[in-house]
Amino acid sequence: PEQAQAGGMNPQIFNSFLDGTKSAIELAAVSNACDLVPQDCGLQFPACGVDDLPRLLCPRESGGILDRKGTVEVVSSLERDTRPVFRDLRWGVYVTFEAPSEYVARCFNEYGLLTDPSGQYSTMYKPYHLIGLELGISVASAALRGEATGTSRAWSGDAVATAKRDLKPGEMLDGEGGYTVYGKLMPALTSKARSALPIGLAHHLKIKRPVAMDQTLTWDDVEFDAKDPAIAFRKEMEATFG
Template sequence: MSLYHKLAARAEAGNPVRIGVIGAGKFGSMFLSQAPRAPGLHVVGIADLDPQRARAALARVGWPAEQYEARSVAEAMRQGTTVLTDDAEGLIASDGIEVIVEATGHPGAGIRHALACCRHRRHIVMVNVEADALAGPLIARRAAEAGIVYSFAYGDQPALIAEIVDWARTAGFRVVCAGKGTKYLPVYHASTPDTVWGHYGFTEEQVAGGDFNPQMFNSFLDGTKSALEMAAVANACDLTPPPAGLAFPACGVDDLPTLLRPAAAGGVLPADGTVEVVSSLERDGRPVFRDLRWGVYATFEAPSDYVRKCFSEYGLKTDPSGRYSAMYKPYHLIGLELGLSVASIAVRGEATGTTRGFSGDVVATAKRDLKAGERLDGEGGYTVYGRLMPARDSLRAGGLPIGLAHGLTLTRPVAAGRPVSWDDVSFSADDPAIRFRREMEEVFRGEAG
């Protein structure tokens, strides 16, 4: 039976999946626009630091006002309506909530909410890739101990990549590389909120007329978001980040099997079993033909001459040897697809991708020469961007994760292009997010021997 029919059966039985959403930003709003259209889903509560923002989001996506006027979770349960609140942990603790969607984008908040879900035994869809890249390996262990499902968000790229990887391995193929597309040029690593709109080609009028957050947009441009997402994929799919970080080769969909194969076979990968992000721009700024800017992919290898022959017979695009091919999805629909995660958890007990180990990490890296006494401003800011590293290298170097590089002060200079370490900053070991991350480092450092 399909997810749709299983949800419909729950609706008919009067037992919908009762959901709490934390964060009414873009991703949360996109999910909320679709949730009423799927059978068997009931968004019981929406928590946001600014409930008026949530109210405005619901109006914008077309919810009738009477749908979100409930005064309590209990009332919302009885009436089939929704309550708005600024108390996320109270929402998590409410009796009857089955699945929490964490869509704040704040790494510390994501850790806090995930641990609350573990205490109250609520399944969690972690939209917040910032939190997952920072501490997902230990969160996933705590969730397993609590008997809850910890899941990526379908519609976001890590979940869609994990799905393709799972398809390939279940069909008996060895995955050579998996990743996504983006717009990239090397100069973007130094981009700041002051330069971001020029790189995107937005005019002053466009920016003034829309809801544009320059630091958030810059985190996509400067490579940080790509690094976070590829860390999540590496940790979910037992893949290894390239030792030198993401290379962002310019590549269209037709060239995936040729470029995204090991260097020993003629490609650009240092080894197989890795992650990589492909650019929609050539290094001179020209657009790549048939780019994958909005999509995801995996490359895989024919295990025998017979399978290589099948690749040819059924029209798969391959490298010149015929051994390597690729499967890709050209688009992702962000929060519009999130209901698939909720449904998969509720009616199958399965995550749509989940963290399984600690293979990849994202370390704060200086955008320019930084001086002692400077205050770091985190993802998409003026001081650092996130660089993907193998976790073993990050642990060995004492790398400062990008998710904690907001508001910390440098105690010594860091040269442009160099990773920032814990020894380079002053920090409070009592900060909950820092304490949890440091605990995770000790756990995995000990397991690595």
Template sequence: MSLTRLAVDRAAEGRPVRVGLIGAGKFGSMFLSQVPTITGLEVTCIADLDVARARTACAAVGWDADRTRGTAFVEDGAALAARDDVDVVIEATGNPRAGIAHALAAIEAGKHVVMVNVEADVLAGPALARRARSAGVVYSMAYGDQPALVAEMVDWARSAGFNVAAAGKGTKYLPAYHAVTPDDVWRHYGLTPEQAAAGGMNPQMFNSFLDGTKSAIEMAAIANATGLGVPEDGLSFPPCGVDDLAHVLRPRELGGQLGTAPGGTGAVEVVSSLERDGRPVFRDLRWGVFVVIEAPNDYAAACFAQYGLPTDATGRYAAMYKPFHLIGLELSVSVLSAALRGEATGAAEAFRAGAVAVAKRDLRVGDRLDGEGGYTVWGRLAPASAATDATLPLPIGLAHKVEVVRDVPAGQALTFADVRTEEDAVVALHREALQIDGT
């Protein structure tokens, strides 16, 4: 039965799906804008460190006074998770440590979790998903964000009997972007600092999209949810439009540019909407997602051509794609799927990849790291590998407000041994997640 029908039936029974939202930023606001038009779904509580901002967000997305009055507003996400009038908790803070704490509180309280916070998912997703299964609740990626959309496309392809050669998303990328800091981010978006400030835009957050960190985080989440491999040398961001996906993202031995992943599996990748000289790619996929599939036989390959799929020269590799994603406007799909079907729209199964912190500049003893999108480090996709404490890569999600204890040259990935960290609950959960290999 469709989610719409299930939700309508719940409304008719007087049992709508009750949602608690933690974090009323852009993603959360986009979700809130859709709530009045979704039968069978209600937001009963919103948690935000700035309650006044959360109320303003509700007004800005068109909520009327009655709906706002009927919703509780709190500062504490853990308190929201414990409420009796919440069935599904949406974690949308963007803070990995807060996200993990909120997810644990929700799972302990017997609530489903929709994890918008990909930063938290890449740090500890496999461990959180395992805890949720043990508690009989759902831990899910957020539909509308690229990781869940790509996971859906990969599942579709495999369910239809295709081998997945590659899957991922598009973005605006040039190699020089890895060194960009919040001081010069806006010129790459065609904005002045004054225009960005007037729009309430956070330079460090926007820079995390530009410098490659978000791409690394999202591709790690996809790899951990689907079993797709990660190229040993990380993302290569090849310039590529939608018509050339199957040609560019086929194996290198066939003339493509797809990096080799351990175990011979298909791989995640991100394609750039810019040629390396800065020219725009023809029919780029900057806002979309894709999957490149391989025909299992000659008959299927012939069908690719007969039904108009863009293929490579052999005809055996073809691409499917969605040109856009609507982020929080689509989030209710995850909420309803968790509550009404008991199914996740993608979830981490094992720790296959992470986003490791790489020095943007020469780092010296005593420097303090400032996390994703900042001045000191950017996140690079890396496959999981066996490591000692001395060589264990430092995830970008833990590279915030920690002190460097030995010099690290620009371009080098940091390890736990390079910084002063405390062995707290989040670090312990990350280490637990590292041990989950899906076997």
């Protein structure tokens, strides 16, 4: 908290990093840019150091924890009992990938890459994620060259509003990092089927029926103005890509 205050951070936005909302939003963006389908459970936040990335972050049938191949996950830098993870990746980024052939799997071994016990999955990572320094390059690329650093290729993932506590009719939602809801990642097809309320629009909407803690909020749970430009655009997106 002291570091956040010294850095002039918005307390509610800072809290959205702690409750998992920002991870859900960012991994939804990655899912849509890379056409990766989120896990049915969302994000598991496993406690995992860099040496265990290829062992844990592969499909269950291969000995890992993931629902499927071609998905996204965030690792925790703390064990469940709050002990620090050995060689954590708190500040970094990574990608885990499968060898497409026996030749590539052999190269994993020959070049000394970290692998799972089967030797079929490996990981590359950076210990730092310098977003404040990298952002300027993306802005300049977009402004000067019309070149996007990343852009959505599909609607594969969605970050949806989920109740932090039991919500009663008449209460107002206060968005990411607030007291009422947090963002949870889910496959876009599941979000569309449930008529889920996106976390990005869960601001200043009134609850019109009880919602239990940890339940996904739907459009039917809230009062909203269908003519609001942001909501109208979202509804158009659901109709177009759902």
